[in-house]
Amino acid sequence: MFTLDPQQPATDQIVSQMLAAIDSGRLGDGARLPSVRQLAAQLEVSVFTVVNAYDRLLARGCIRSRVGAGYFVCRRPGMGAPALVAAETPTLPNTPLGLVQGVLGGNPFSVPAGSGFLPEAWLEDTLAPAVITRALRRHRFATQPAPAQGHPAVREQIALRLAQQQVQLPAAQLLTTQGATQAFDLVLRASVRPGDCVLVEDPGYFMIHAQLRAMGAKVLAVPRRADGPDLDVLDALAREHRPRLLFTQTLLHNPTGGCTSPQVAHRLLLLAERHDFWVLEDDVYGELASQPGMRLVQIDGLQRVLYVGSFSKTLNPGLRLGYIAAPSDWLPRLLEHKVMSTLSGSALNEAVITDILESGRYRRHTEQLRERLARARRASVPALQACGIQLEHADGEGIFLWARLPDGLDADQLTRAAAQVGILLAPGTLFSPSGQGQSFLRIHAAYGSDPALLAFLCDQAAASQTSGPRLRLA
Amino acid sequence: MFTLDPQQPATDQIVSQMLAAIDSGRLGDGARLPSVRQLAAQLEVSVFTVVNAYDRLLARGCIRSRVGAGYFVCRRPGMGAPALVAAETPTLPNTPLGLVQGVLGGNPFSVPAGSGFLPEAWLEDTLAPAVITRALRRHRFATQPAPAQGHPAVREQIALRLAQQQVQLPAAQLLTTQGATQAFDLVLRASVRPGDCVLVEDPGYFMIHAQLRAMGAKVLAVPRRADGPDLDVLDALAREHRPRLLFTQTLLHNPTGGCTSPQVAHRLLLLAERHDFWVLEDDVYGELASQPGMRLVQIDGLQRVLYVGSFSKTLNPGLRLGYIAAPSDWLPRLLEHKVMSTLSGSALNEAVITDILESGRYRRHTEQLRERLARARRASVPALQACGIQLEHADGEGIFLWARLPDGLDADQLTRAAAQVGILLAPGTLFSPSGQGQSFLRIHAAYGSDPALLAFLCDQAAASQTSGPRLRLA
Numbered sequence: 001m002f003t004l005d006p007q008q009p010a011t012d013q014i015v016s017q018m019l020a021a022i023d024s025g026r027l028g029d030g031a032r033l034p035s036v037r038q039l040a041a042q043l044e045v046s047v048f049t050v051v052n053a054y055d056r057l058l059a060r061g062c063i064r065s066r067v068g069a070g071y072f073v074c075r076r077p078g079m080g081a082p083a084l085v086a087a088e089t090p091t092l093p094n095t096p097l098g099l100v101q102g103v104l105g106g107n108p109f110s111v112p113a114g115s116g117f118l119p120e121a122w123l124e125d126t127l128a129p130a131v132i133t134r135a136l137r138r139h140r141f142a143t144q145p146a147p148a149q150g151h152p153a154v155r156e157q158i159a160l161r162l163a164q165q166q167v168q169l170p171a172a173q174l175l176t177t178q179g180a181t182q183a184f185d186l187v188l189r190a191s192v193r194p195g196d197c198v199l200v201e202d203p204g205y206f207m208i209h210a211q212l213r214a215m216g217a218k219v220l221a222v223p224r225r226a227d228g229p230d231l232d233v234l235d236a237l238a239r240e241h242r243p244r245l246l247f248t249q250t251l252l253h254n255p256t257g258g259c260t261s262p263q264v265a266h267r268l269l270l271l272a273e274r275h276d277f278w279v280l281e282d283d284v285y286g287e288l289a290s291q292p293g294m295r296l297v298q299i300d301g302l303q304r305v306l307y308v309g310s311f312s313k314t315l316n317p318g319l320r321l322g323y324i325a326a327p328s329d330w331l332p333r334l335l336e337h338k339v340m341s342t343l344s345g346s347a348l349n350e351a352v353i354t355d356i357l358e359s360g361r362y363r364r365h366t367e368q369l370r371e372r373l374a375r376a377r378r379a380s381v382p383a384l385q386a387c388g389i390q391l392e393h394a395d396g397e398g399i400f401l402w403a404r405l406p407d408g409l410d411a412d413q414l415t416r417a418a419a420q421v422g423i424l425l426a427p428g429t430l431f432s433p434s435g436q437g438q439s440f441l442r443i444h445a446a447y448g449s450d451p452a453l454l455a456f457l458c459d460q461a462a463a464s465q466t467s468g469p470r471l472r473l474a
Numbered sequence: 475m476f477t478l479d480p481q482q483p484a485t486d487q488i489v490s491q492m493l494a495a496i497d498s499g500r501l502g503d504g505a506r507l508p509s510v511r512q513l514a515a516q517l518e519v520s521v522f523t524v525v526n527a528y529d530r531l532l533a534r535g536c537i538r539s540r541v542g543a544g545y546f547v548c549r550r551p552g553m554g555a556p557a558l559v560a561a562e563t564p565t566l567p568n569t570p571l572g573l574v575q576g577v578l579g580g581n582p583f584s585v586p587a588g589s590g591f592l593p594e595a596w597l598e599d600t601l602a603p604a605v606i607t608r609a610l611r612r613h614r615f616a617t618q619p620a621p622a623q624g625h626p627a628v629r630e631q632i633a634l635r636l637a638q639q640q641v642q643l644p645a646a647q648l649l650t651t652q653g654a655t656q657a658f659d660l661v662l663r664a665s666v667r668p669g670d671c672v673l674v675e676d677p678g679y680f681m682i683h684a685q686l687r688a689m690g691a692k693v694l695a696v697p698r699r700a701d702g703p704d705l706d707v708l709d710a711l712a713r714e715h716r717p718r719l720l721f722t723q724t725l726l727h728n729p730t731g732g733c734t735s736p737q738v739a740h741r742l743l744l745l746a747e748r749h750d751f752w753v754l755e756d757d758v759y760g761e762l763a764s765q766p767g768m769r770l771v772q773i774d775g776l777q778r779v780l781y782v783g784s785f786s787k788t789l790n791p792g793l794r795l796g797y798i799a800a801p802s803d804w805l806p807r808l809l810e811h812k813v814m815s816t817l818s819g820s821a822l823n824e825a826v827i828t829d830i831l832e833s834g835r836y837r838r839h840t841e842q843l844r845e846r847l848a849r850a851r852r853a854s855v856p857a858l859q860a861c862g863i864q865l866e867h868a869d870g871e872g873i874f875l876w877a878r879l880p881d882g883l884d885a886d887q888l889t890r891a892a893a894q895v896g897i898l899l900a901p902g903t904l905f906s907p908s909g910q911g912q913s914f915l916r917i918h919a920a921y922g923s924d925p926a927l928l929a930f931l932c933d934q935a936a937a938s939q940t941s942g943p944r945l946r947l948a
Contacts, residue, residue, distance in 0.1 A: 055834025061634050097622075100813050104619045117619055127617040127822065129610045133603040143601040145578045145591055145791040148571075178652055181817040211814050317619040318821035329532040339574050340685050341815060343655040347792035348601065349820055 002043060010045045014053035022062050022073055033063060033071040092419055094412050094427055096210045102424045109419070113447040114426030116254065116399065117317050122372060122446070126316040126365060127352070135355035142351030146344045148335055150176025150323065154350040157357035158309070158323055164363070165292045169325045173302060175334050176345045180284045180310040180322040184208055184247075185341070187280055187306055187324065190333040192217050192244055199237060199246040201229055203402075203431035203440070205254050205282065208247050221434040222246075224253060226392070228260030231267050238275035245278045251286035251293040252398035255431045255442035259396075262294045269296060272304045284310040284322070287366050288373060288398045302327045311353055313399070314366055319349045373399065373445055380448025387458045401443040402428075408464030411438050423456055476517060484519045488527035496536050496547055507537060507545040567898055568886050570684045576898045583893070587921040588900030590728065590873065591791050596846060596920075600790040600839060601826070609829035616825030620818045622809055624650025624797065628824040631831035632783070632797055638837070639766045643799045647776060649808050650819045654758050654784040654796040658682055658721075659815070661754055661780055661798065664807040666691050666718055673711060673720040675703055677876075677905035677914070679728050679756065682721050695908040696720075698727060700866070702734030705741050712749035719752045725760035725767040726872035729905045729916035733870075736768045743770060746778045758784045758796070761840050762847060762872045776801045785827055787873070788840055793823045847873065847919055854922025861932045875917040876902075882938030885912050897930055 002017045004010055021027040033039075036054065040047045054071055057063045064074040093099040093114055103115045112119075136142050141151055149155070155171035162169055177183040184207070192198060194216030200208060202221035212219050220237045223230040229248055237243070248268070250260045260268070272279050281296045286309075297307040302325060310322035326334055338344070356362045380401060381394050388406040405411060411427035418425045428437025447453055476491045478484055495501040507513070510528065514521045528545055531537045538548040567573040567588055577589045586593075610616050615625055623629070629645040636643055651657040658681070666672060668690030674682060676695035686693050694711045697704040703722055711717070722742070724734045734742070746753050755770045760783075771781040776799060784796035800808055812818070830836045854875060855868050862880040879885060885901035892899045902911025921927055 052833070055838075056832055059631070059634065059832050059834040059837060061637050097810055097813055100817065101622055104621045104818050120618055123617050127610065129607040132606050132610060132822075136601065136603045136606060141792075143597050143790055143792045144594055146794075147578045148575055178816040178820075181813075182815060185815045207814070207817070214811075214814055312817075316617055317818075318615075318617045318825075320816070320818070320820045329529065336571055337688075339571055339655075340681070340688055341656060341659045342652040342794070343574065343681070343786075344578050344791075344794070346652075346794045346820055346823055348606075348823065348826075351792075352822075 004043055004045070010043070010049045011052045011056070014039075014043070014045075014050065015056050018053070018057055019060075019062065027073045029073055031073040033073070035070055092416055093424055094415055094430070096206045096430065099206070099424075099426055099430060102419075108422075109424035110422040111447055111450050111453050112424045113443050113450065113453050114415075114424040114441075115444050115447075116313065116426075118313070118369070118399075119444075119446045122369070123316050123318075126356075127318060131356065131361070132352055134359075135352045136348075139351035139354055142348045144347055146176075146347035146350055148339050148344045149331075150174065150345055151347065151350045151354070154321075154354045154357075155323075157354050161357055161362065162309075162325075165286070165295075167295060167298055167307075169297070169302070169307070173325050173328065173331065175324045175326065175331065175338065176350060177308075177322045177324060177338065178342060178345065179312045179317075179320045180282060180308050181207060182338075182342065183308040183310075183322050183324045184211055184280065184282070186334050186337045187245075187308075187326075188212065188215055188217070189337045189341075190330065191278065197241040197243040199229075199234060199243045199277070200433055201248055201253070202434050203255055203428060203437055204247070204433070205249065206430045208282075209433045219433045221432075224256055224258070226258050228258075228264035229268060231264060231271065234268070235271055235275075238271060238277060242275070243277045245280055246272065247280045247282065248296070249282045249285070250295050251283060251289050252396070252400070254285065255400050255426070255428070255440075256402040257393040257396045257398055257400045259289070259293055260296075262299075265294060265296050266299060269300050269304060277304075279305045281305050281307050283307060284313045285398050287314045288370055290370050290374075290397060297325065306330065311362075314369065315353075315356065315362065319352060321345070321349050321353050370397070373397065376445040376448070377401070380443070380445050383449045383454055384443065384457070387454060388461050389457065399445055401445055401448055403441045403443050405439050405441065406461045406464065409439075409460060411441055414441070414460060417460065418456060421452075421456060423453055478517055478519070484517070484523045485526045485530070488513075488517070488519075488524065489530050492527070492531055493536065501547045503547055505547040507547065509544055566890055566893055568889050568901055568904070570680045570904060573680070573898075573900055573904060576893075583898035584896040585921055585924050585927050586898045587917050587924065587927050588889075588898045588915075589918050589921075590787065590900075592787070592843070592873075593918075593920045596843070597790050597792075600830075601792060605830065605835070606826055608833075609826045610822075613825035613828055616822045618821055620650075620821035620824055622813050622818045623805075624648065624819055625821065625824045625828070628795075628828045628831075629797075631828050635831055635836065636783075636799075639760070639769075641769060641772055641781075643771070643776070643781070647799050647802065647805065649798045649800065649805065649812065650824060651782075651796045651798060651812065652816060652819065653786045653791075653794045654756060654782050655681060656812075656816065657782040657784075657796050657798045658685055658754065658756070660808050660811045661719075661782075661800075662686065662689055662691070663811045663815075664804065665752065671715040671717040673703075673708060673717045673751070674907055675722055675727070676908050677729055677902060677911055678721070678907070679723065680904045682756075683907045691718075693907045695906075698730055698732070700730075700732050702732070702738035703742060705738060705745065708742070709745055709749075712745060712751060716749070717751045719754055720746065721754045721756065722770070723756045723759070724769050725757060725763050726870070726874070728759065729874050729900070729902070729914075730876040731867040731870045731872050731874045733763070733767055734770075736773075739768060739770050740773060743774050743778060751778075753779045755779050755781050757781060758787045759872050761788045762844060764844050764848075764871060771799065780804065785836075788843065789827075789830065789836065793826060795819070795823050795827050844871070847871065850919040850922070851875070854917070854919050857923045857928055858917065858931070861928060862935050863931065873919055875919055875922055877915045877917050879913050879915065880935045880938065883913075883934060885915055888915070888934060891934065892930060895926075895930060897927055 036050045040050045093102040155174040159171040197218045199220045201224040222234045297305045307325040390404040392402040415425040415427040426442040428440025510524045514524045567576040629648040633645040671692045675698040696708045771779045781799040864878040866876040889899040889901040900916040902914025
């Protein structure tokens with residue numbers, strides 16, 4: 001009945017040939033399969049191989065077993081073939097959800113230049129089977145429920161890693177989260193009510209703007225300058241609106257790539273004290289700075305600052321582990337909101353991160369990552385500039401290049417046109433709570449020298465030079 | 475200002491009397507509290523007691539401190555009190571957060587009889603290193619960002635598994651979540667606004683009650699009968715209050731262990747149609763029924779029903795993977811709320827579940843689990859009955875035994891006393907949105923024959939027989 005290719009896994013071949021026989025009707029509904037022993041003898045494979053193959057067919061629901069009677073084809077109307085997975089709603093990356101879906105693989109793009117995650121090729125080693133296997137062996141808690149605050153072992157390792165960056169925080173003040181996104185969600189749920197005012201940077205991370213709007217908060221935009229938020233505007237807005245919170249990224253700001261200077265950081269905290277608002281400091285990219293930069297939490301010490309980090313941007317997004325460091329009186333509220341929104345974290349993921357930190361693998365990985373990003377920037381910066389694009393913080397570090405487009409190009413239109421040719425862009429408008437950013441793209445340094453991207457950008461720039469406003473109407 | 479009962483913990487009394495004064499408006503917004511020393515002197519308690527009480531009020535966000543100036547009432551409209559942190563020590567399992575922390579290992583208990591998770595010893599094989607290694611080899615997506623809706627491969631496997639239980643749902647209607655808890659959170663966020671009415675079962679799963687209260691929803695309690703929710707009460711409440719949603723568990727209901735009969739299921743859906751409310755069907759325990767039971771979603775087909783499942787209760791809580799099956803017009807909203815609260819799921823966990831389902835391992839595991847639970851029930855039921863405890867659905871299936879205590883025993887007091895000797899109990903009051911359940915405990919079948927638990931329960935029952943109401947005041 002079957003023939004097997006000795007070069008290929010036998011189990012896979014038995015499953016696929018059996019499926020083909022069922023789909024084609026050669027094996028009809030109710031037909032009896034050969035017994036495990038019969039098929040093993042006929043194909044000259046082990047009984048174990050056939051049991052595995054039949055188990056997989058059972059799991060797909062295309063055969064069933066009757067005790068003592070054997071295995072039978074079970075072709076149920078509409079279910080014979082594996083359930084069809086509809087394509088995710090095709091969305092353009094001009095909205096927060098659209099960009100996230102583009103980045104997360106809902107829509108495959110051949111050049112994900114708008115992504116904020118590391119390239120696939122850079123991630124392969126980070127979760128090698130050997131790494132996971134060791135984590136499971138060393139940390140038995142991987143298979144038990146995780147404490148709601150996060151397992152003490154992973155919080156301890158995070159605190160040690162932070163101490164290496166001159167951030168001294170006790171593990172008891174840490175709470176693990178499902179990436180930085182959940183950290184922001186918990187802080188907002190614990191503190192912001194509809195109508196409350198919250199300060200954000202313009203441009204700044206788009207997800208926090210969406211989260212705030214979904215909660216009915218009023219979003220106040222503070223222009224982001226080369227050395228941090230514009231403190232004059234911040235002061236005036238805080239005086240007038242009595243905000244609850246400021247959201248800011250001190251190091252390697254998304255999307256501009258800049259860092260807040262120590263002077264601005266100090267004055268920002270003075271304003272927080274004077275106007276009695278909290279500072280939500282997002283530090284998911286700080287590990288990518290080659291010199292330990294100055295974070296707000298370092299000079300503030302959790303008086304006014306809630307500090308958020310994550311391993312999704314620096315290690316692997318497949319794990320989804322982030323954390324909040326919060327003042328003691330915040331912790332019970334944050335914990336409560338974590339329990340009510342996700343109960344607890346994944347112990348498996350917490351164990352894997354524990355081991356990657358504890359073994360020193362994470363430190364070595366981030367060192368390599370910084371070198372890789374520096375190389376990528378050295379290739380991307382001149383290539384993009386040659387297309388007439390100006391870059392802010394061109395000699396900076398990190399994942400992002402904040403690219404000012406040549407005159408005549410509109411970021412949203414460019415993003416739509418790029419999506420047609422498999423290029424994912426992140427238009428500047430996404431990052432601006434005040435609706436600006438039409439002249440900017442956020443470009444991932446690893447893709448800034450991609451020939452397809454460069455050809456597309458140069459073509460579009462040339463077309464806009466010759467045809468003027470035609471492109472805008474396209 | 476206050477008077478303290480010397481028989482009761484002073485800290486609790488200060489907190490609750492202060493809260494009452496704030497709630498009633500006797501202490502208005504901005505009012506200054508007595509200093510720690512003043513209040514300690516006035517009440518003749520230690521400074522430490524007052525500091526603890528003020529810390530708890532700070533954590534609830536109803537007062538704030540200004541360095542050098544003292545403590546002030548901070549009554550923000552709509553902030554209310556956190557739903558989970560009770561006035562008493564939050565680590566006792568008499569509150570939802572306390573029980574969750576007890577179960578999740580925040581407080582180690584030698585006999586976790588109040589847990590809803592499987593015993594540690596039953597979980598060891600489920601995430602063996604070989605299982606994870608194979609999943610990583612077979613599913614390369616494990617190390618890439620997961621699509622926001624969940625990876626198509628895991629959704630397809632979940633759909634196949636559901637089909638084996640006669641639940642026909644296309645994978646395209648499924649959305650993965652961080653356990654069932656996130657599934658509930660997303661549905662509530664997408665549909666419930668402050669002041670909306672939601673029907674829940676009494677007794678029923680405590681977390682949904684807490685989630686609803688935290689969102690400012692009105693919780694309407696429908697008594698849970700042996701064959702499902704009381705439809706007469708449900709009809710009357712729905713007629714009067716026009717609820718948005720009913721939360722119900724059809725199979726192996728938590729905490730009673732009962733199943734909704736097909737007749738009640740059909741009539742319940744007719745009421746949903748007549749009164750125009752949605753039904754949130756929680757099926758996290760249905761896999762533990764030996765006969766495929768009748769779920770609401772099977773007769774409704776996602777017309778009125780949102781269906782939630784999870785692998786945390788049947789496979790391993792270390793993974794935290796659940797899912798929602800939702801009508802098409804719900805999916806974009808649910809997806810958006812998932813992105814805003816956690817961005818996406820863990821691809822590693824989705825890959826592991828994919829492989830465990832695809833290989834047939836999950837089917838074999840749940841078969842073993844049912845046998846193990848049946849054995850555990852055969853040992854626990856007569857042992858508990860011998861202590862004078864009556865059990866509902868004693869000949870039923872699943873994890874839970876709903877235990878009516880002998881006269882004279884109070885579930886909350888019993889729970890506090892048990893915690894002193896390392897026994898975690900789940901008092902019936904936790905499960906009752908109307909504040910009943912004082913005579914009930916929810917007991918995990920695997921621990922119902924534990925000698926330490928049985929000795930404790932028998933001793934307490936005997937003591938209450940001889941000393942009468944003395945125990946209540948202890």
